[in-house]
Amino acid sequence: xTRWKLFYKCDFFNQEIHVDRSRVEQSVLEFxxxxxxxxxxxxxxxxxxxxxxSLSKTFDVSKPVALIPIRDNLNLLQYTLNNLKSFNAHHHVxxxxxxxxxxxxxxxxxxxxxxxxxxxxxxGFSFSMLNNIPAKIFYDLGCKQIILWNxxxxxxxxxxxxxxxxxxxxxxxxxxxxxxxxxxxxxxxNGEEDTENIKKMFKNKIGGSWRETVQFGGDxxxxxxxxxxxxFKDPSDFRIDCNxxxxxxxGAFQIIDLKTFIRLGGLNPSLQKNYQDNDFCxxxxxxxxxxxxxxxxxxxxxDESALLHENKIDKKYTSNQVLFTKIWxxxxxxxx
Numbered sequence: 001x002t003r004w005k006l007f008y009k010c011d012f013f014n015q016e017i018h019v020d021r022s023r024v025e026q027s028v029l030e031f032x033x034x035x036x037x038x039x040x041x042x043x044x045x046x047x048x049x050x051x052x053x054s055l056s057k058t059f060d061v062s063k064p065v066a067l068i069p070i071r072d073n074l075n076l077l078q079y080t081l082n083n084l085k086s087f088n089a090h091h092h093v094x095x096x097x098x099x100x101x102x103x104x105x106x107x108x109x110x111x112x113x114x115x116x117x118x119x120x121x122x123x124g125f126s127f128s129m130l131n132n133i134p135a136k137i138f139y140d141l142g143c144k145q146i147i148l149w150n151x152x153x154x155x156x157x158x159x160x161x162x163x164x165x166x167x168x169x170x171x172x173x174x175x176x177x178x179x180x181x182x183x184x185x186x187x188x189x190n191g192e193e194d195t196e197n198i199k200k201m202f203k204n205k206i207g208g209s210w211r212e213t214v215q216f217g218g219d220x221x222x223x224x225x226x227x228x229x230x231x232f233k234d235p236s237d238f239r240i241d242c243n244x245x246x247x248x249x250x251g252a253f254q255i256i257d258l259k260t261f262i263r264l265g266g267l268n269p270s271l272q273k274n275y276q277d278n279d280f281c282x283x284x285x286x287x288x289x290x291x292x293x294x295x296x297x298x299x300x301x302x303d304e305s306a307l308l309h310e311n312k313i314d315k316k317y318t319s320n321q322v323l324f325t326k327i328w329x330x331x332x333x334x335x336x
Contacts, residue, residue, distance in 0.1 A: 006027070007027055007028055007029045007044070007269065007270045008265060008268045008269070008270060008279075008327070009264075009265025009266065009268075009269070010026065010128075010129070010132040010136070010265055010266040010267070010269055011024075011025070011026055011027070011269075012024045012026070012132065012133060012136050013132070013136055013262050013265065013266060017136070017137065017140055022050060022051050022052055023048060023049065023050050023051075024048070024049040024050075024051065024129070024133055025046060025047070025048050025049075026046070026047045026048075026049070026129060026269045027044055027045070027046050027047075027269075028044075028045050028047055028269050028270040028272070029042040029043070029044065029045075029270040029319075029323055030042060030043050030044075030045045030270075030319050031318060031319035031322045031323060040322055040326060042323070045123065047121060047122060047123045047126070047129070047269070048121070048122045048123075049119055049120065049121045049122075049126075049129055049133060050119070050120045051117065051118065051119045051120075051133050051134075052117075052118050053115065053116060053117040053118070053134070053137065054115065054116050055115045056094070056095075056112055056113050056114050056115045057112045057113070058090075058112070058113055059094055059115055060094060061138075061141055061142040061143050062144075063092065063093055063094050063143075064092075064093045064094070064143070064144070064145035064146065064147055064165060064255065065093065065094045065096055065134075065138045065143050065145070065146045065147065065258075066089070066093040066094065066095050066096060066146075066147040066149045067096050067098055067130075067131050067134055067135070067146055067147065067148060067149060068080070068095065068096065068097055068098060068149045068150070068151050069098040069100050069127065069130040069131065069150075069151065070097065070098070070099065070100065070102075070106065070151040071099070071100040071101055071102050071125075072102045072103055072104045072106075073104070073151075074104050074106065074108075074109060075189065076151060076152065076189060077097070077106060077109065077151065078109055079154075079189065080151055080152070080153075080154060081095075081109070081110075081114070083154040083155055084154075084155060086155075087155035087156075087157065087158045087161075088158055089155055089161055090113055092161050092162050092165060093147060093161070093165075094115060094143075095113070095114050095115070096114070096115040096116070096117060096134060096138075097110060097114055097115070097116050097117065098117045098119060098130050098131070098134060099116065099117060099118045099119065100119060100121075100125065100130055101119070101120050101121065117133070117134050119133055123272075124272075124316065125272065125273060125316075126269070126272035126273070127251070127267070127272065127273060127276060128266070128267035128268055128269050128271060128272055128276045129267075129269055129272070131146070131148060131266070131267055132266040132267055132269065135258065135261060135262070135266060136262065136266075138258065139258050139259070139261075139262050143258055144257070144258055144259070145165075145168070145255060145256065145257060145258055146255075146256050146258050146261065147253070147254065147255050147256070148251050148252070148253065148254040148256065148277075149252075149253060150251075150252040150253065150302065152302065152303040152304070152305070153180070153252055153253055153300050153301070153302050153303075154183065154187070154300060154301040154302075154303070155300060155301075156181070156299060156300055156301055157298075159298065160178065160298035160299060160300065163294075163297075163298050164176060164178055164255060164294055164298060165255065167243070167292070167294050168255045168292075171290065171292050172290060173255070173257075173290045173291065173292045174256070174257050174260050174284045174289030174290050174291060175249050175254050175255065175256050175257075175280075175281060175284055175289070175290075175291045175292075176249070176254070176255040176291075176292050176293075176294060177216070177246065177249030177250060177253055177254055177255075177291075177292075177293055177294070178253060178293070178294050178295055178298055178299050178300065179214065179216065179217055179218075179235060179240060179241070179293075179295035179298065179299035179300075180214070180215040180216040180217075180250070180252060180253065180299060180300055180301070180302040181212060181213070181214060181215060181235050181299055181300070181301055181302065182210050182211050182212060182213055182214075182215050182301070182302065182303070182304070183211070183212070183301040183302075183303050184211055184212050185208060185211055187301065187303070189303065193207070193208040193211075194206050194207070194208060194210075195303065195304070195305070196305070197304050197305035198210055201305075202232075205232065209232075210232055212235070213231075213232045213233060213234065213235070214228075214230040214231055214232065214233045214234070214235050214237075214240055215228065215231060215302045215304050216228045216229075216230075216231070216250045216252065216302070217229045217230025217231070217233060217235075217237070217239070217240035217295065218230065218239075218240065218244065218246060218293040218295060219246050219247055219248040219249070219293070221247070221336065224329070224332075226247065226248040226278060228250065235299065240295055241295055241296055241297070242295055242296050243292065243293065243294045243295065243296050244292070244293055245290070245291065245292055245293075246291045246292060246293040247281065247282075247285060247291060247335075247336055248277070248278055248281045248282075248291070249277070249281060249291060249293065250277055251276065251277030252302055252304075253300060253302075254277065257289075260284065260287070260289060261280075264280070264283050264284065264287060265283075266280075267279070267280055268280070270320075270323055271320045271323060271324060272316055272320065273316045273317055273320050274317055274320040274321065274324075275320050275321065275324040276320075278324065278328075279324060279327065279328070282328055282331075282332070282335055285335045285336075286331075286335050
């Protein structure tokens with residue numbers, strides 16, 4: 001797969017930003033079919049992204065940039081912004097809404113304290129490019145850190161975010177993550193006991209027993225791949241309520257050194273929908289960087305997949321799965 005490495009990095013990072021040009025072209029790999037001897041056939045696809053943005057009046061390049069991608073669903077966005085403001089997250093980070101092809105006017109509910117990105121891709125959803133494009137802009141502006149922040153991720157308290165930012169600096173960490181907990185029923189967006197994600201993916205948990213348990217409690221390696229440690233466990237479990245080095249942090253919340261992010265090519269553009277968080281963590285480890293899970297006395301609520309625009313398992317999901325396996329299966333034990 002060495003000859004395909006060109007398609008694993010964001011081309012935009014090597015370009016100068018021009019005021020009169022707001023289009024990004026990115027070549028990616030798309031899985032076709034399996035061949036003999038466990039080989040696979042891929043096609044090159046050219047994706048095009050148009051973007052525009054406006055910065056908040058309070059934008060501060062000395063603060064980390066929290067990138068929150070979302071498509072439509074004003075109710076979720078309003079809930080998330082109210083939560084962040086109520087716990088003063090805007091005092092510690094620049095909050096940036098990354099609008100993914102929305103038909104609804106997301107900008108209509110944003111006040112001057114939020115920055116706004118609009119990205120329109122011609123090949124559907126790409127979590128990688130939704131973060132790569134603004135990351136390049138903010139790097140060129142002089143920002144030092146970005147935070148990958150899911151639109152369904154909410155503060156539990158005022159202390160976790162500044163403490164995590166402080167630990168990220170003290171540990172000289174490249175990527176820092178934390179404990180994520182399923183929210184209580186009182187925070188349900190639609191008042192239902194079980195989300196669609198629970199109903200579809202964890203049918204044995206239907207009935208609300210999953211609420212206020214762990215969604216991500218660090219990483220563990222099993223059967224050739226990484227998994228969320230402690231899912232559905234008590235958040236106070238000593239193996240979860242702790243700080244430790246890690247090999248993988250979920251992309252729902254990652255504090256990332258922006259200089260390293262740019263140098264390593266960002267999130268893999270050919271992994272548009274899945275595995276780009278694993279892939280980037282492995283690239284950081286291969287590069288000699290540090291990854292930490294900070295779960296002691298801190299964390300966030302994560303209403304996992306509260307917003308599902310498209311089916312989780314589709315052609316793009318399959319393509320990402322095959323490509324990720326081809327990239328890392330023979331190298332994974334070398335970096336652990």
